[in-house]
Amino acid sequence: MFDVVALGELLIDFTPCGTSxxxxxMYEMNPxxxxxxxxxxxxxxxxxxxxxGQVGNDQFGLFLRETLAGMGVNVEGLLLSEEYxxxxxxxxxxxxxxxxxSFYRSNGADIMLQAQDVRFDLIKQSSILHVGSVSMTHEPxxxxxxxxxxxxxxxxxxxSFDPNLRPALWASLDEAKKVIEGMLQYADILKLSQExxxxxxxxxxxADASAVIARKYGIELILITMGASGSFYRLRDxxxxxxxxxxxxxxxxxxxxxxxGAVLHKILSSGKSLKNISVKDVEAFVDFANAAGSLxxxxxxxxxxxxxxxxxxxxxxxxxxxx
Numbered sequence: 001m002f003d004v005v006a007l008g009e010l011l012i013d014f015t016p017c018g019t020s021x022x023x024x025x026m027y028e029m030n031p032x033x034x035x036x037x038x039x040x041x042x043x044x045x046x047x048x049x050x051x052x053g054q055v056g057n058d059q060f061g062l063f064l065r066e067t068l069a070g071m072g073v074n075v076e077g078l079l080l081s082e083e084y085x086x087x088x089x090x091x092x093x094x095x096x097x098x099x100x101x102s103f104y105r106s107n108g109a110d111i112m113l114q115a116q117d118v119r120f121d122l123i124k125q126s127s128i129l130h131v132g133s134v135s136m137t138h139e140p141x142x143x144x145x146x147x148x149x150x151x152x153x154x155x156x157x158x159x160s161f162d163p164n165l166r167p168a169l170w171a172s173l174d175e176a177k178k179v180i181e182g183m184l185q186y187a188d189i190l191k192l193s194q195e196x197x198x199x200x201x202x203x204x205x206x207a208d209a210s211a212v213i214a215r216k217y218g219i220e221l222i223l224i225t226m227g228a229s230g231s232f233y234r235l236r237d238x239x240x241x242x243x244x245x246x247x248x249x250x251x252x253x254x255x256x257x258x259x260x261g262a263v264l265h266k267i268l269s270s271g272k273s274l275k276n277i278s279v280k281d282v283e284a285f286v287d288f289a290n291a292a293g294s295l296x297x298x299x300x301x302x303x304x305x306x307x308x309x310x311x312x313x314x315x316x317x318x319x320x321x322x323x
Contacts, residue, residue, distance in 0.1 A: 008035035030301035041261025050074035077119035254302025259293035
């Protein structure tokens, strides 16, 4: 059995790491891809995980497979393509450490994953299947993602969904919204950023917007990350907000993934079904996840920055929270 299985993109994040002697910007090669980041967090916190996806049989793809395996993630469902190359993303950071991306993904191996290549047996053995929308920007990976989610629901596996909207990867934002809304009907756990909530609902009023989504799609737990403002949760009809931790941020890449991975870890560790989790439980989960997400921003890259359980607990015990 697996705690969490994730399907989606696995790619290289080239992260700024200073300038050369010629004053040219230098980039550091880091493993990335939101579903893989989430798994890496769960795995580092002691969970059993597996990844389903595709990379190129090139130096980047082999590096990514080795990285996940080194984190303890099962990679039996990760294909190495001889025909398609590993997707590359260049991360651009502003003065506050907030990031934007440039993607090199034409016929990228991740979007060429076919439904027939999905390891459905891994999904059936899992407690939670986690997916995002980046694997749904193109076919055939869109269908592969949808079929994986349907298999999860058929086998009573919880579905965790993070839209992780990347406008540059979609043919149009109208298409992105339609596809993401189509996936919401399957979600048991939904993680959004404030920007994604506005994109889906047209309002910045978090309580009202999350209520609309929860009622329309029957989602048990909605989590909204708000950067330095912390995180909002909606557990059925109960809502709340918890502050972030006051750390020195240099790179926000992977912070939301670390947050979600930490929440999934705590849900599974509680031994309770999602329907039996209380508001008190969720507040403890979100506080822990805020610490994990905050710590990731103190280092470059996503997977390399994942904190240990001891580091998260130390942060919660010693670091002040932002007002």
